[in-house]
Amino acid sequence: MLISAANDANLDHLLPPLRALADPLRLRIVHLLARESLCTCHIVEATGARQTNVSNHLRQLRDAGLVHAEPRGRFTYYRLDTDAVRALGAELTGLADAADQSGDHDIPRTCP
Amino acid sequence: MLISAANDANLDHLLPPLRALADPLRLRIVHLLARESLCTCHIVEATGARQTNVSNHLRQLRDAGLVHAEPRGRFTYYRLDTDAVRALGAELTGLADAADQSGDHDIPRTCP
DNA sequence: CGCTGATATCAGCATCGGCTGATACGTTAA
DNA sequence: TTAACGTATCAGCCGATGCTGATATCAGCG
Numbered sequence: 482m483l484i485s486a487a488n489d490a491n492l493d494h495l496l497p498p499l500r501a502l503a504d505p506l507r508l509r510i511v512h513l514l515a516r517e518s519l520c521t522c523h524i525v526e527a528t529g530a531r532q533t534n535v536s537n538h539l540r541q542l543r544d545a546g547l548v549h550a551e552p553r554g555r556f557t558y559y560r561l562d563t564d565a566v567r568a569l570g571a572e573l574t575g576l577a578d579a580a581d582q583s584g585d586h587d588i589p590r591t592c593p
Numbered sequence: 594m595l596i597s598a599a600n601d602a603n604l605d606h607l608l609p610p611l612r613a614l615a616d617p618l619r620l621r622i623v624h625l626l627a628r629e630s631l632c633t634c635h636i637v638e639a640t641g642a643r644q645t646n647v648s649n650h651l652r653q654l655r656d657a658g659l660v661h662a663e664p665r666g667r668f669t670y671y672r673l674d675t676d677a678v679r680a681l682g683a684e685l686t687g688l689a690d691a692a693d694q695s696g697d698h699d700i701p702r703t704c705p
Numbered sequence: 706c707g708c709t710g711a712t713a714t715c716a717g718c719a720t721c722g723g724c725t726g727a728t729a730c731g732t733t734a735a
Numbered sequence: 736t737t738a739a740c741g742t743a744t745c746a747g748c749c750g751a752t753g754c755t756g757a758t759a760t761c762a763g764c765g
Contacts, residue, residue: 570681666762
């Protein structure tokens with residue numbers, strides 16, 4: 482049975498999305514895109530950051546699979562990949578639940 | 594009604610735990626602590642990293658509220674704060690759910 | 706007591722990552 | 736077609752951050 486992709490015995494696959502979210506401006510962009518899809522110029526206006534900077538951050542969010550770009554004419558609309566965000570959240574809650582179940586937290590292993 | 598602390602209109606409070614998790618070694622440590630509480634020397638052994646390095650990372654995890662230190666004699670046992678991990682996961686899934694509900698993703702706002 | 710071992714702190718170094726300005730590319734409008 | 740606009744890419748700078756070695760601290764044991 483496969484609860485989630487977390488059954489890889491390690492959590493390395495969570496690093497790209499975690500790293501992508503662990504930046505104030507990128508987290509802000511994700512928050513904006515959670516309300517509605519926006520094009521780059523909207524994000525530039527809303528954040529006050531330079532266009533080139535926003536574009537760089539959008540690339541990292543894209544590479545991490547958290548957002549998707551939809552070019553329309555000369556604009557590029559970005560939408561949040563809600564499945565990716567939800568999957569990350571689910572893996573974290575799943576990790577917490579699994580930790581609560583394994584009862585070896587009150588009986589510490591003896592030290593060498 | 595207060596679903597979660599996410600109703601702050603911004604997600605800045607998620608940055609400390611996200612930054613703490615967005616590092617390979619720290620994520621590995623969190624994963625180890627999800628199985629059982631461990632003291633520093635166990636983590637040093639399991640990761641192969643230097644003691645001073647592990648100690649520095651444990652401090653960051655502590656500052657982010659993801660783990661708690663429990664000194665016992667000359668050892669210090671660390672346990673995962675599963676509530677903190679679960680809360681982070683819940684906020685992310687909640688953000689994804691909220692994004693899915695707000696239907697403004699197919700009708701992009703017009704560009705200036 | 707002094708010694709050993711576990712842990713934390715600190716300063717220094719090296720690397721990474723974010724910000725910027727310049728620039729290139731593609732699209733729409735005049 | 737040309738000009739203007741939206742966007743992406745690139746190189747460079749600089750501050751942030753991870754890693755290390757040295758050292759301090761503290762508990763338990765001889």
